[in-house]
Amino acid sequence: MKKIIAVAAMTAALAMPAAAEVVGVNPSAKVDEATGIRVPAGFKSTVFADGVGFARHMAVSESGWLYVALMRPQDGFGAVALKDTDGDGKADERKYFAQGLTGTGMGIEGGKLYYGTNTSILRWDVPTDGAPVGEAEVVVSGMEDRSQHAAKPFTFDGAGHIYVNIGAPSNACMEKMRTKGSPGMDPCPILEEFGGIWRFDLSKAGQSQADGMRYATGVRNAMALDWNSAADSLYLAQHGRDQLQSFFPDLYDAEASANLPAEEFHRVGEGADMGWPYGYVDPSNDGRVLMPEYGGDGKMTTDRGQMPMIAFPGHWAPNDMIFVKGDKLPMGYKNGALIAFHGSWNRAPLPQAGYRVVFVPMDGQGELAGDWVTFADGFPGMEVVKSPRDAKHRPTGLAEGPDGAIYISSLMSGGRIYRVTYESN
Numbered sequence: 001m002k003k004i005i006a007v008a009a010m011t012a013a014l015a016m017p018a019a020a021e022v023v024g025v026n027p028s029a030k031v032d033e034a035t036g037i038r039v040p041a042g043f044k045s046t047v048f049a050d051g052v053g054f055a056r057h058m059a060v061s062e063s064g065w066l067y068v069a070l071m072r073p074q075d076g077f078g079a080v081a082l083k084d085t086d087g088d089g090k091a092d093e094r095k096y097f098a099q100g101l102t103g104t105g106m107g108i109e110g111g112k113l114y115y116g117t118n119t120s121i122l123r124w125d126v127p128t129d130g131a132p133v134g135e136a137e138v139v140v141s142g143m144e145d146r147s148q149h150a151a152k153p154f155t156f157d158g159a160g161h162i163y164v165n166i167g168a169p170s171n172a173c174m175e176k177m178r179t180k181g182s183p184g185m186d187p188c189p190i191l192e193e194f195g196g197i198w199r200f201d202l203s204k205a206g207q208s209q210a211d212g213m214r215y216a217t218g219v220r221n222a223m224a225l226d227w228n229s230a231a232d233s234l235y236l237a238q239h240g241r242d243q244l245q246s247f248f249p250d251l252y253d254a255e256a257s258a259n260l261p262a263e264e265f266h267r268v269g270e271g272a273d274m275g276w277p278y279g280y281v282d283p284s285n286d287g288r289v290l291m292p293e294y295g296g297d298g299k300m301t302t303d304r305g306q307m308p309m310i311a312f313p314g315h316w317a318p319n320d321m322i323f324v325k326g327d328k329l330p331m332g333y334k335n336g337a338l339i340a341f342h343g344s345w346n347r348a349p350l351p352q353a354g355y356r357v358v359f360v361p362m363d364g365q366g367e368l369a370g371d372w373v374t375f376a377d378g379f380p381g382m383e384v385v386k387s388p389r390d391a392k393h394r395p396t397g398l399a400e401g402p403d404g405a406i407y408i409s410s411l412m413s414g415g416r417i418y419r420v421t422y423e424s425n
Helices: 002-007 254-259
Strands: 045-050 055-060 064-072 076-082 093-099 105-109 112-116 123-127 137-140 154-156 161-166 196-201 211-219 226-228 234-236 264-267 288-290 308-314 318-321 337-341 354-361 373-376 397-401 406-410 416-422
Touching: 055 112, 055 406, 055 416, 064 105, 064 112, 064 397, 105 154, 154 226, 154 406, 226 337, 234 318, 264 337, 308 406, 337 397, 373 416
Parallel strands: 055 105, 055 397, 226 318, 318 397
Antiparallel strands: 045 416, 055 064, 064 076, 076 093, 105 112, 112 123, 123 137, 154 161, 161 196, 196 211, 226 234, 234 264, 264 308, 318 337, 337 354, 354 373, 397 406, 406 416
């Protein structure tokens, strides 16, 4: 595990082969002038749509319509449907829907288009053409929105269930939120209703959170989660805690606070505990490190919470994840995971980092099949990012089309959707 974590945390491995068929972005390559990003050799990026709004997660129908959730209203609507009808790689049809709503989660399952607001999961029939019409059916409602980590991304297991992230409205479950010197609460009462993944039955409408099952706990906030159908298992990448130096300057300097804790990639079984708020992962340390709010000194460990499969660099902020299901990409991509990191604010005063999509090669059993590589970068439009507000674009959502195209959303500069296709060897 220590070897895997150490390799995963190396940001220099941008072009290292992860498998015979998978290589990442060439760090000496120039960005595409038309799109401003870089993708691996053999792939091509295009701007599918610009000015779509505050784009978050996405889903693609079998007919090729791309549905995008918007976290802020665009002319009063909280989602947009896009389609390329003439085959030039750019959307020429655009239809807004979900009037009066805003959200992050978007997915298709069983002929239904699902949409996650901060407090509910809604659905419409997937239209044969264009955007859904009429009032959405309520699957789950009444989930609390306490501002922090309120988005409700989700995924499906293909067996009639939806899994919803209910993030913790907290940094480290302190008695006084984000207050220097305030101890952590033990046990953390927030975990009763937040900080985990809840499972709901898709056959039922009008559910509340109490009707669901807390499938996993100890998750500060998992914006990036997906069901790996090959391994028949849930996976997630969660956002680590903030402000280690701010609250504990005697234990953490600016560099340590910028790089810790690692962003954790987990396989999640029923009843799993990812360990928040009691511990975090430091790639240089064996085991989970005890949080300083709970008496840790930066080195002490705790047995509360499972270890991740990969520990990515700190404060990259994983914001979406999909497993490649189709056969249109090179063989090494099948069953692997794409993760969008949209960057954070918490590496300051050091430069920010992330702002890329990475690929994690995996086998048919859901185990790692090589080292992760960078699949797309260049989004910020600058080499040094001092603040996320300065970035031109931030990769936020991911989707795979029936033709094998990979869509990447950005919520910056008016909102953009990129389309990445495999062209040749």
